Amino acid sequence: MxxxxxxxxxxxxxxxxxxxxxxxxxxxxxxxxxxxxxxxxxxxxxxxxxxxxxxxxxxxxxxxxxxxxxxSGHTFPTNIDSLIGKKGIVIQNVGKDSFESGLVKLDGEIWTAVSQDGNAIEKGAVVQIHEIKGVRLIVSEAQN
Structure with missing residues (x-):
């Protein structure tokens, strides 16, 4: 048996x-x-x-x-989550509110971006990614 x-x-x-x-x-x-x-x-x-x-x-x-x-093991950021915290360069001005999106170049890719704090960000500025909503990066000007 x-x-x-x-x-x-x-x-x-x-x-x-x-x-x-x-x-x-x-x-x-x-x-x-x-x-x-x-x-x-x-x-x-x-x-x-x-x-x-x-x-x-x-x-x-x-x-x-x-x-x-x-x-409850540790999770590692993958795919899109790994972009949070990285820095990119503004290639088209980011406007004052979420309706005025701009463009940010990050890791060789172009992303639509909006300002996190509502401040306009000029072309050429370095920004830090705080969040991703849909296909838009939520950014603020990076502090040196």
């Missing part, structure tokens, strides 16, 4: 790898622990009950803990 539980454990392990939600892993562990029980009894009903009890106890007690532990 232990081969049955080994196969069940492998199936749940592979399914967890594909799903990766800390749900099926507990059933895989339950199946692997049931292998030990299968050496002491051939009764499939007892083995199944042990499998379900172990799996459900692990599911109810450890899922939230592991999900929080791995979800």
């Amino acid at each position: 232990w081969i049955l539980w080994l196969i069940v454990g492998i199936v749940f392990s592979v399914a967890e790898i594909l799903y990766s939600g800390f749900f099926l892993i507990w059933f895989a562990i339950g199946a692997f622990l049931t292998i030990i029980v299968s050496f002491f009894t051939d009764n499939i009903l007892y083995q199944s009950v042990i499998f379900l009890v172990i799996s459900i106890i692990l599911l109810l007690t450890l899922t939230k803990h592991f999900a929080k532990k791995f979800a």
Whole structure:
């Protein structure tokens, strides 16, 4: 019978790898622990009950803990978020309010930009990116 539980454990392990939600892993562990029980009894009903009890106890007690532990890891800025904090050069004046956008060159790309504090920013000024809303950079003149 232990081969049955080994196969069940492998199936749940592979399914967890594909799903990766800390749900099926507990059933895989339950199946692997049931292998030990299968050496002491051939009764499939007892083995199944042990499998379900172990799996459900692990599911109810450890899922939230592991999900929080791995979800609260450090995040790294990627794609557009990595632009925040960088500096660019104004190539078309940025107006006084959000209706008067200008153009900023940043990392070789041209972006539409608006002033964060409502002050006009002249062509050639160095600006710092504070936020991105849609496809517009929210900038202010960089302090040296």
